[in-house]
Amino acid sequence: MKLTIIGTGYVGLVAAVCFAKLGHYVTAVDREHIIQDLRENKLAIWEPTLQEMLETCRSDGRLFFETDVAHASKGADALMIAVGTPAGVSGRTDLSQVDHVIAQLKQAEDVCPPFIIMKSTVPVGTCDELEADLHAAGLRTEVVFNPEFLRQGSAINDFMNPDRIVFGCRSHLAKAALHQLYRGINAPIQVCDRRSAELIKYASNAFLAMKISFANMIADVCEDYGADNRQVMQGVGADRRIGPHFLQAGIGYGGSCFSKDLQSLLASGNAIGRSLPLLEATAQINEERIPQLLEKLISIWGNPRGKRLGVLGISFKPHTNDIRDAPFLTLLRLCYLYGIEVQTYDPVVQPATIEGVCQMDTAYEAAAGAHAIIIMTEWPQFAELDWVLMAQLMYQPILLDGRNVLSEEVISRLMAVENVIYIPVGRPMEQTTLTLKRDTSTLRHIYGT
Numbered sequence: 001m002k003l004t005i006i007g008t009g010y011v012g013l014v015a016a017v018c019f020a021k022l023g024h025y026v027t028a029v030d031r032e033h034i035i036q037d038l039r040e041n042k043l044a045i046w047e048p049t050l051q052e053m054l055e056t057c058r059s060d061g062r063l064f065f066e067t068d069v070a071h072a073s074k075g076a077d078a079l080m081i082a083v084g085t086p087a088g089v090s091g092r093t094d095l096s097q098v099d100h101v102i103a104q105l106k107q108a109e110d111v112c113p114p115f116i117i118m119k120s121t122v123p124v125g126t127c128d129e130l131e132a133d134l135h136a137a138g139l140r141t142e143v144v145f146n147p148e149f150l151r152q153g154s155a156i157n158d159f160m161n162p163d164r165i166v167f168g169c170r171s172h173l174a175k176a177a178l179h180q181l182y183r184g185i186n187a188p189i190q191v192c193d194r195r196s197a198e199l200i201k202y203a204s205n206a207f208l209a210m211k212i213s214f215a216n217m218i219a220d221v222c223e224d225y226g227a228d229n230r231q232v233m234q235g236v237g238a239d240r241r242i243g244p245h246f247l248q249a250g251i252g253y254g255g256s257c258f259s260k261d262l263q264s265l266l267a268s269g270n271a272i273g274r275s276l277p278l279l280e281a282t283a284q285i286n287e288e289r290i291p292q293l294l295e296k297l298i299s300i301w302g303n304p305r306g307k308r309l310g311v312l313g314i315s316f317k318p319h320t321n322d323i324r325d326a327p328f329l330t331l332l333r334l335c336y337l338y339g340i341e342v343q344t345y346d347p348v349v350q351p352a353t354i355e356g357v358c359q360m361d362t363a364y365e366a367a368a369g370a371h372a373i374i375i376m377t378e379w380p381q382f383a384e385l386d387w388v389l390m391a392q393l394m395y396q397p398i399l400l401d402g403r404n405v406l407s408e409e410v411i412s413r414l415m416a417v418e419n420v421i422y423i424p425v426g427r428p429m430e431q432t433t434l435t436l437k438r439d440t441s442t443l444r445h446i447y448g449t
């Protein structure tokens, strides 16, 4: 098939290389400076194997880059929209990027392909409205909704091996075209109406966010009662009706999707006078995670002003350089507020990405002279660091393990080092017996012991 994809972000570019790999001819469209870089095989986003796949598909003559929507759409069997749909006013989805693409198609004569495949996450009813708009302009195209469920950090693998593929479409022709597009991917296919497909995407993200907030809520109870959240969730997740995924307590969810999709669903509910209290609680629990964690450090430090915090991991999750809605940004804002200095290390986020942040070249440099260190993302290499050395490099060896990445073995080695305080999430903290003088009544207060 000849496919045109508008938008070469995390979803559009991954879809472009994967469909090209599946044997289709793909033309991907984006803004001038982005396309210029892509034509030189330069990627702004970091995803495992993406670079290699991009180069292979281009040299095989299956992947092309363009800047003009009309030109790229001419003769295409289908046009896929994968532009951003960020949060707008009062949580409602900002559809301006989608609207802009539709306007470009309406302006150009005789180029609109027979199918427009909406990949961007859009509120329920959007595809109906867009199709009506296109028909009113005389364009006989069918808009189908084909939600994307890939996870950043494993995007290529997720795209090629999805749990399911959803086609929200009206006609047999559209269904057949989508089947042809996805031929080669072995996954269950669900065909349904467009509104249901649109809601499947929002409901899936809301449910995943809810699982994370649930795990974090139970983690707080574990800390209060001296239980171990990892054990609790292992027992809970072993139930096949629940499943083990997304039950890890930590710093809360981040990234470009969960928060904005939850807000969008809440806004959709509001628009029809329906409250969605489970989603409100999910968002509230998540918003409290970072302030709560920082509070633990402040309770130990006493006065936070002038303290230096080492931060491991900036992106919202490992194996990606995406910092959109990363919990680190909330942490950073609070640190500014309290007068805490921040020095960070991230394996793939380029230095100088965030203004005013002191980004180090190694984790050890981020630990040097720090009054505490916090692990924000579960990059595997963080667990492999020489944590005894890390503690020795610090001014005050307080380790806040926001992702529970340190093994029991590492923790017990740490406990042989003077003055160490290890603060995990969802289980009691550990500290070496010989400690600095500090107000232990506050510690008792935090952990209820």
Ligand SMILES: NC(=O)c1ccc[n+]([C@@H]2O[C@H](COP(=O)([O-])OP(=O)(O)OC[C@H]3O[C@@H](n4cnc5c(N)ncnc54)[C@H](O)[C@@H]3O)[C@@H](O)[C@H]2O)c1
Residues within 6 Å of the ligand: 006, 007, 008, 009, 010, 011, 012, 029, 030, 031, 034, 069, 082, 083, 084, 085, 097, 100, 101, 119, 120, 121, 122, 148, 149, 150, 151, 152, 256, 257
């Ligand atoms: N990122 C994810 O993990 C993920 C997963 C599933 C679904 N989604 C959804 O997919 C959509 C895209 O997400 P993303 O993370 O790839 O966004 P992104 O912001 O990374 O990429 C969007 C791209 O579209 C381009 N663009 C915007 N308007 C354009 C136009 N008129 N012409 C050409 N290019 C244009 C932008 O320049 C940008 O490169 C969103 O709706 C998102 O909710 C994202």
